[in-house]
Amino acid sequence: MLRGKNIIIAICGGIAAYKIPVLVRLLKKGGANVKVVLTASAARFVSELTLATVSQEQVYCSLFPPVERENVDYTRHISLGEWADIFVVAPATANTIAKLAAGLCDDMLSACFLTLRPNKPVLLFPAMDGEMFTSSSVQRNLAMLLADGARIINPDSGELASGQCGLGRMPEPEAIAALIEEELLKSCNKHSSLQGKSVVITAGPTREKIDDVRFISNYSSGKMGFAIARAAAERGAKVTLLAGPVSLITPPLVERVDVESAKEMYDAARQLFETCDVFVSAAAVADYRPDSPFQGKLKKNGEELSLTLRKNPDILAEFSKQKSPSQIAVGFALECEDGLKNAIKKRIEKKLDLIALNFYDGKSSGFEVETNMLTLIGSDDTATVLPLLSKPDAANRLLEAVEKLIQPDS
Template identity: 45%
Template sequence: MTLSGKKIVLGITGGIAAYKAAELASLLVKSGAIVDVVMTESAKRFIGEATFQALTRRPVYENVFVEKKEGQIAHIDLADTADLVIVAPATANMIGKLAAGLADDMLSTVILASRAPVWIAPAMNVNMYAHPAVQKNLRTLEDYGYRLIGPDQGRLACGWTGKGRLVEPEVIFTEIDAYFADGIPDDFPLKGKKILVTAGPTQEALDPVRYFSNHSSGKMGYAIACAASRTGAEVTLVTGPTQLEAPQGVSVVQVNSARDMYEAVIKRFEAADVVVKAAAVADYRPETVSGQKIKKGDGPLLVKMVRNPDILTEIGARKTHQLLVGFAAETENLEENAQRKLEKKRLDLLVANRAEDGFGKDTNKVTFFFAGGRRQAFEQMPKRRVAEEICRAIAGLLETSVLH
């Protein structure tokens, strides 16, 4: 098992989502990890120590002045031996403490003393999460090298709906498992290959203040660019508007409309060895773009839409040596639509998913459709893992083409 023998410090702070930490602890223990739970005083008001003692078969730490073993300095021992420290849930208060470098309880003391990777899974009210101070503190933690997981969007316990939910324990567990997995080896066959990746939505202007777009977050394309870059490939990312940070080691080209993306891709297509079209490109755009803001009238607003250039069809017709990978997000008839797109666009690989499984999420559930008729289905997993599987599939296709 990937996590067998790994020492995980699980920090739990005082939010209603503390009960979910029990499931995370259980998943980690079942995988073979050694889990030490550190709770804040506030966390104990939401869930008891006995729960975690039973799940981990280990003592729960909550007081820096109470040593569980004679001669032990617990917070230092935990900090020194941890392979990973994760706080789930992490309240705004704990995030603020860590950003300021405060160490006034057992958990904050362990974290500041540890040289292990620290992951933070925020969970709080949507308005608290959006507060400038909290956002500044989160950016500070990222600058320290901490990894943020979530939060997710949805209905919160306080009654609000929005961003602030703790990422589900299964997803956090999968991320931890993936972190300790071997991942993609350094000598992966994509080293030196020129890979062109598209990501995100496009925006089709109606007037100076309005546009048509879609719900694509760009997370899948960015994850593919990162994964390909880690293999040593030379990656160019052509991206529509997103809220994501540019991946390190990747050449980024920012575009807005479908026509912008078309021009950027065609310009770079000939030099590419592989093209991965993960972007959700608008099929249509307004025929006329108003130079001034369109004012509200008494009747309906009728907008005539015209077709945008089909980037994938165009490069499929032009391809010579390139390997082409496309995506299909479907709401119905997934297999039939995916197979039709694979053949019509002259693709080597098509990655298909149901729209509700991937759009805007950190995870996806995909099926690979290969040109030769082979299919490979995967369970729901983080998009980072999906990206690695796509890179493995591309490498296999490249090796097959060389052999033949």
């Protein structure tokens, strides 16, 4: 979501300004274009050189550029406001909050703020002594900015520069970056047919207990399913992600439900069958589970051990049995040989609207890798072979195919 986005980071004169170079680096690493606006007081806490280095951009401090320079842009505060996709004030001091609420315009920060387009998001991160933050004047000014459309992120509690501990601490750079990405997601208008649709996605492996310390599972990392969840949320869908045991960060604006076994995933999915518009089964669900898991730890008492396995419920097949004509079912087929033949057979048997054939080679496609090579097969069994793509790019191509299946009036 950050890639290609234009972000203004406006810094006020507070001790929390020391966190901003780290924030800028995080945003740049995510692919964003970042320009920094620095008040005169902020320059006492963090240097212009540091910010220019991490942003790889000119830092804007003065409303009036030096006259002696050639090709001087005297309206750069206007061009900056037009350039920005989002305007972030961090830390936001009581003084700057008051100026923005009153509509004052006496420095580069306040001038850029006033030239923002009305539909561009504004994030303010107040950081100051707790008594200052809760004062009637600061709260009144924040209420005015909130009414004007800004989003106010209340400070955290913790150790303050005064040596006291309490309300007033600015969130850490990682938390700020996540909130910026979330706000950009909300404001992104892609005119997708998934806008407002309920999308349920399963992702990751399942674990089937042998005893209390051992289980049957597979190598699924969940990266493909999480990429689909993120891409669906970016399109404005209401996404529920049913995640097996994985170590992945929940994408912004996605509701995550953690499960462990295939039975738990089935029970969680079944509650959503009737209300979802699109069901995407990207999880590598175990086909079988031990019939009678041992309580405690199973002791070694012989050269061999036999396990009786019982078939697990087929989540996608159960959804397809009861789905209405307006609902869409999407599955994945991981194959090592006869891939197209097996994928078409699976699509027909499970009555799927779309199936993504994922040919496993263990190197560039399949489990625990960053790329995938998918073949998308629709209800007429026409196969669209995609090139080797990153999983986020493959997720977007998959959802482009799903969008074409959604009826305009559904």
